[in-house]
Amino acid sequence: MTFLLFSTTLSQEIRNPLPSLREQARIHQEWLKARVETVLPNLMRTHGVQMWIVCMREYNEDPVFSSLVSATTFAARRRTILVFYDRGPEKGIERLALGGSSQGGLYTAYRDTTVKNAELWGDIQWATLAKLVESRDPKTISVNISHTHAFSDGLSAGEWEQLQKALGPKYVQRVVRADRLPLDYIATRVPAMLPVYKEMMKTAHAIIGQAFSNQVITPGKTTTQDVVWWMRQKLQELGLTTWFQPSVDIQRQGKDMSSESDPVILRGDVLHCDFGITGMRLNTDTQHMGYVLREGETDVPSGLQHTLSRSNRLQDIVVEAIKIGRTGNEILAMALKKMKDEGIDGTVYCHPVGEHGHGAGPLIGLWDRQQGVPGRGDVPILPNTWHSIELQASSKVSEWGDQVVRSAQEEDVFIDESGNVEWVLGRQTKYHLVK
Numbered sequence: 511m512t513f514l515l516f517s518t519t520l521s522q523e524i525r526n527p528l529p530s531l532r533e534q535a536r537i538h539q540e541w542l543k544a545r546v547e548t549v550l551p552n553l554m555r556t557h558g559v560q561m562w563i564v565c566m567r568e569y570n571e572d573p574v575f576s577s578l579v580s581a582t583t584f585a586a587r588r589r590t591i592l593v594f595y596d597r598g599p600e601k602g603i604e605r606l607a608l609g610g611s612s613q614g615g616l617y618t619a620y621r622d623t624t625v626k627n628a629e630l631w632g633d634i635q636w637a638t639l640a641k642l643v644e645s646r647d648p649k650t651i652s653v654n655i656s657h658t659h660a661f662s663d664g665l666s667a668g669e670w671e672q673l674q675k676a677l678g679p680k681y682v683q684r685v686v687r688a689d690r691l692p693l694d695y696i697a698t699r700v701p702a703m704l705p706v707y708k709e710m711m712k713t714a715h716a717i718i719g720q721a722f723s724n725q726v727i728t729p730g731k732t733t734t735q736d737v738v739w740w741m742r743q744k745l746q747e748l749g750l751t752t753w754f755q756p757s758v759d760i761q762r763q764g765k766d767m768s769s770e771s772d773p774v775i776l777r778g779d780v781l782h783c784d785f786g787i788t789g790m791r792l793n794t795d796t797q798h799m800g801y802v803l804r805e806g807e808t809d810v811p812s813g814l815q816h817t818l819s820r821s822n823r824l825q826d827i828v829v830e831a832i833k834i835g836r837t838g839n840e841i842l843a844m845a846l847k848k849m850k851d852e853g854i855d856g857t858v859y860c861h862p863v864g865e866h867g868h869g870a871g872p873l874i875g876l877w878d879r880q881q882g883v884p885g886r887g888d889v890p891i892l893p894n895t896w897h898s899i900e901l902q903a904s905s906k907v908s909e910w911g912d913q914v915v916r917s918a919q920e921e922d923v924f925i926d927e928s929g930n931v932e933w934v935l936g937r938q939t940k941y942h943l944v945k
Contacts, residue, residue: 524716526748527709528789537706538581538790539614544700545577546616551603553695554596557688561648563639564692565591565669572654572664574692576791577865580613589635592617595646606642608635636676643681651681652688658885661696661870662689690889696870697862697895704924704934707792707864707896711922711935714787714794717744721758722781722800722942729802729944734758735772741785753793753867756785763910777804780814781942782918786867793867795898797920800942810941813907814915820903821917822939824849824856828874828899832891834929838872839887846880856903863922864896871895893927896934 528534554562566572566586578592591608607617622638643651655670656662665673674682720726721737721744737758745752760767761780767773775781781800786793799818801810809815824845831844842858849856857880862871872889874897875882902918921937 524713524720524744524748526750527713528706528750534790535581537702541700541703542578542580542613543616544702545695545698546603546605549698549700550594550695551596553691553698554594554603557652557691557694558650559652559686559688559691560596560650561643561646562594562652562688562691563591563673564593564654564664565589565639565673566664566666567669570666572692573661573866574654574664574696577696578613579610580616581791583611583613586610589633591635591639593620593639593642595648604646608638608642633672636672639673640676640678643677648681649684650688651677651685652691653685654689654692655687656689659689659693659870661866662687662692664692693870693889694892696865697892699864699894699896699924701894701926703792703864706790707794707922707924708935710787710789710792710794711796713748713750714785714796715798715935717741717787718783718785718796718798719942720744721783721785722798722944724945727775727802727944729775729777732775733772734760734775737775737783741783745787751788752786753788754784754786756783758783761915763913775802775944777802780915781944782916784920788867792864793869794922795863795867795900795920796922797900797918798938798942799917799919800944802944810943811907811909813905813909814941817903817905817907817915817917818919818939818941820854820905821856821901821919822937823852824854824858824901824903825899825919825921825937827852827854828858828860828901829923829931832874832897832923832925832931834893834925835890837888837890838874839882841872841891842875842880842882842887845874854903855905856901858901860900861898862895863898869896871897891925893925893929896922896924898922 567589568586571586590610593606595604605617606620608620612619654664721741726740738756741756759782779802784797786795827848828845831841858875859877860874862869873883873886900920904914904916906912907915922934923931
């Protein structure tokens, strides 16, 4: 494994990392084509699904919807029913759209004006779907219902009731709940996505670097919420957005700051932020640490640097435990054992990232579930997936009278086809400094 290190400087350029909207749509269409032509067939066969039906109505879209349509499709118009039918390795997966468009030619728009007695189903689309299913006669039909994974539970109660009526007793008996199918499809990236994501990460790091600098922070005057809203405004000015409200918090020698909602930043404070940007239906997630130098200081006290080194080491431990086929709970158990063996006081709570900020795939702990997460932690690591290595390590700082200081970090990694784990851009090994 290769570990790239970085030290953020004010010379980093803050810019919109994405091309024009028209070019974004073209690139996204290439990603979509690769996913439905290469990723989807393998997953349907892996999970024993001959037909997959994804149906939804406008503004109540299935979580998998945005992963199955073009960048210029924002919602399911009226009702959209997407049907995927495996005709075998030679003929491949048939992709049909009942309602909506062909998504740039990637689907066949299925219309049947000859259907009669549509009132039996209450809607012409359901009658058309019934005819389609009967003509293909699939052995298994997967629908998106899951008690475990939100990403696999997109079939609403109303649509399910109408779908059952359309299928009839014969085909309802063939319905399965292959909840790993939508989960794994959403989680799997194609390699062409990574260069764009790296550029997004560069912008995220650059914004944090400037936020935790004298360009934004004036000790004794600037508050944490001033920094938060500067970050939000910077995204707005760049034409970008975020999937969550950024946060900035501080730790201060001799004082518990946990109840302070908008404290003024003072010299000697340890800074922490949680920040993500959204673009091209991708999301970043980053947590960095900063320090406000006291008068006469030129660098971070060694005790504080040690806290960051401890969280860096915990990052190493987690990344080393990540292997294709291992579940999130298995990785968590291995990482926590190694962490304790090395005397690190920490917590691990990693998650997939990319299409969603808290993405589809295995959880490697939750901050309040260090014993593992049943169900969501039992999912294995897949190749071509992205994950946020999110964790914290706490250490006593001698310069602060042995006060415990928490170093919380989050950096994104990608896992390639061969199982190599690499940082998307790098990881923080030195504090951002406010002078």
